[in-house]
Amino acid sequence: MSRLIKHHLFWPGFALVALVVLNTVARPRFIEISVQHGALYGAPIDILRNSAPMMLVALGMTLVIATRGIDLSVGAVMAVSGAVALTIIDGSDSPGSVGTVLIAILVGVGVSLILGVWNGFLVSVLKIQPIIATLVLMMAGRGVALLITDGFITTVTSDPLKYVASGHLLGLPFAFFIWVAAVAVVSLVERRTALGVLTEAVGINPEASRLAGVRATGIILGTYVVSGGLAGMAGVIYSSNIMAADANAAGELIELYAILAVVLGGTSLAGGKFSIAGTVIGVLIIQTLESTILFLGVSSAQSPVFFAAVVVLVVLIQAPAVHRAARQFVQRRSANVPDITPGTEVAR
Amino acid sequence: MKKKFLAGVAIASAMTLFLTGCGSGSDDKASGSGGGGDVIKVGFAQTGSESGWRSANTDSMKKAFSKENGFDLVFNAADNDPAAQIAAVRSFINQGVDAIVVAPIVEDGWDDVFKEAADAKIPVILEDRTVSSDPSLYATWIGDNFEAEGEAAGKWAADNVGTAPTKMVVLEGTTGSSAANDRATGFDKAIAGSKITKIDSQTGDFTRDGGKKVMEGFLQKYGKDGIDLVFAHNDDMALGAIEAIKAAGATPGKDIKIVSIDGVHDGMQALADGEINYIVECNPLLGDDAAALVKKVIGKETVEKANFAKDGAFDQEQAKAALPTRAY
Numbered sequence: 001m002s003r004l005i006k007h008h009l010f011w012p013g014f015a016l017v018a019l020v021v022l023n024t025v026a027r028p029r030f031i032e033i034s035v036q037h038g039a040l041y042g043a044p045i046d047i048l049r050n051s052a053p054m055m056l057v058a059l060g061m062t063l064v065i066a067t068r069g070i071d072l073s074v075g076a077v078m079a080v081s082g083a084v085a086l087t088i089i090d091g092s093d094s095p096g097s098v099g100t101v102l103i104a105i106l107v108g109v110g111v112s113l114i115l116g117v118w119n120g121f122l123v124s125v126l127k128i129q130p131i132i133a134t135l136v137l138m139m140a141g142r143g144v145a146l147l148i149t150d151g152f153i154t155t156v157t158s159d160p161l162k163y164v165a166s167g168h169l170l171g172l173p174f175a176f177f178i179w180v181a182a183v184a185v186v187s188l189v190e191r192r193t194a195l196g197v198l199t200e201a202v203g204i205n206p207e208a209s210r211l212a213g214v215r216a217t218g219i220i221l222g223t224y225v226v227s228g229g230l231a232g233m234a235g236v237i238y239s240s241n242i243m244a245a246d247a248n249a250a251g252e253l254i255e256l257y258a259i260l261a262v263v264l265g266g267t268s269l270a271g272g273k274f275s276i277a278g279t280v281i282g283v284l285i286i287q288t289l290e291s292t293i294l295f296l297g298v299s300s301a302q303s304p305v306f307f308a309a310v311v312v313l314v315v316l317i318q319a320p321a322v323h324r325a326a327r328q329f330v331q332r333r334s335a336n337v338p339d340i341t342p343g344t345e346v347a348r
Numbered sequence: 349m350k351k352k353f354l355a356g357v358a359i360a361s362a363m364t365l366f367l368t369g370c371g372s373g374s375d376d377k378a379s380g381s382g383g384g385g386d387v388i389k390v391g392f393a394q395t396g397s398e399s400g401w402r403s404a405n406t407d408s409m410k411k412a413f414s415k416e417n418g419f420d421l422v423f424n425a426a427d428n429d430p431a432a433q434i435a436a437v438r439s440f441i442n443q444g445v446d447a448i449v450v451a452p453i454v455e456d457g458w459d460d461v462f463k464e465a466a467d468a469k470i471p472v473i474l475e476d477r478t479v480s481s482d483p484s485l486y487a488t489w490i491g492d493n494f495e496a497e498g499e500a501a502g503k504w505a506a507d508n509v510g511t512a513p514t515k516m517v518v519l520e521g522t523t524g525s526s527a528a529n530d531r532a533t534g535f536d537k538a539i540a541g542s543k544i545t546k547i548d549s550q551t552g553d554f555t556r557d558g559g560k561k562v563m564e565g566f567l568q569k570y571g572k573d574g575i576d577l578v579f580a581h582n583d584d585m586a587l588g589a590i591e592a593i594k595a596a597g598a599t600p601g602k603d604i605k606i607v608s609i610d611g612v613h614d615g616m617q618a619l620a621d622g623e624i625n626y627i628v629e630c631n632p633l634l635g636d637d638a639a640a641l642v643k644k645v646i647g648k649e650t651v652e653k654a655n656f657a658k659d660g661a662f663d664q665e666q667a668k669a670a671l672p673t674r675a676y
Binding site: 030036241297 | 614
């Protein structure tokens, strides 16, 4: 039991389960899953499906943060990729053909990879502070997306594109398989090869890892390229979900939610050790929390405060200082010692 | 490694060139020569070109303030940069225009430049949005009446749906925006006394994605049979809700009826296709009314401090008829 509690995923997992329980108690409908048109349907399924864009973005963000970096441009990259892909489909003679959609997605993600190279170049070669380097694209990217769509919301009708976000495979949302595949590939590459260790080494001590022969430049550059590519795919899913390229709203503030998800999952913003499983749980917590706001009927004016309060709670239950205080409290009670001066460390 | 990398950079820069290339050439900053005789020289400081609504608004203003109508228009679009917009108004003053029309990007910070205009005896006419300055600093305002829009939408709902017990959910606009607040107030006023019950309400931030997500949540919470009517504060959220309703296996416009406000092209298309039931227009074609106001102000006629544009409304048949000739 105590080993379970000490596991780094225990508290994030606990928070997620607690939210699901809270929703189910408030409205038992929450957990109900029915079959509709041969596919599973229900609030948990919606959460798995709607998680896709944030999941991809947070996955890339985890790697970037592990190298002591940050990528603020992901939301803007989403907007650019969606704008590029949908403009291609909109301008094509056969918007409904699988070929057109595949090309559009490839070009959209390709442009995002190039934007990732740009970020990585600024950070790893020119050594610009990541927050500033990616801020450039965060602001410029949305402008580029607006230029591509001419300031309008580009709406398309295309069944293959619709399938990306709204289609089903084996009764489950296709978008769910996209993020599961992305998580699996990144986990395999990072954890089954030395890349993960090297990434963490760069994040823990760049200078020491350089002296040890780690090519930090390439590794850092690579994480921004991965982050850009994943954000590009997220942009395609976002656009597919609404069947439109909304350059103003696509991926707005997602960079901050992705950072939040990474932190909720137990990865430190100081870089170094990272947890992909933690990030997955972090994203699911945020998505479930958004459903919670709807299910509990929290009013629009109060929902940001509610959201923040829950986030603070989740962060607090993970904090070592809080654990220590809780242990002290329990020990004091069981030992029946009437007073320990505040601030005294109890020997462990 | 290094070579590959440089190739990447080259592609990146080439791509940037391509991207800027393909979207250029939207704003023409027309500037006219000093008008003589009866020509009225007007400076118009537009917010930018952030939406389809705004583009239609700009077109309408340019048409109304044309040479044929006796105007010489100096047009500026500030790309939603408040400082650039104030600079534009200042340049209008220096050019000695006869009147200044502003669609203010932000409410605050106008006192100084409006005082400068007053000193130069140039009247200021506000269009679309308002400012926090003292009303004595501008001549008049012309724009849309959000509360009346909400009331018109609510009246239709009360007359056509509210005769039988109806469970309604609301997709609100951005929390705290005047459009969201006033539309909600007007709608609630109009449905009072009808058999419509508001069972839930949540913000969808005026976006399609927001509208779809919130509607998905409502459908999970109440079931597709537990909702009869959706009131969306704008068309984009209604379009998102349509996707969510379809995904839940219900027919938008039939099983669950939708009332919305705005009248953008995609919304009108959905209305004509029978997926939305009623749209109240938020009219961007303010040009003619604004031009008439400018003439009155310059002719020293008394005008109302606030002027509301006429907002039309469309049901499905009217949308089919109106779509081919819509200006936006």
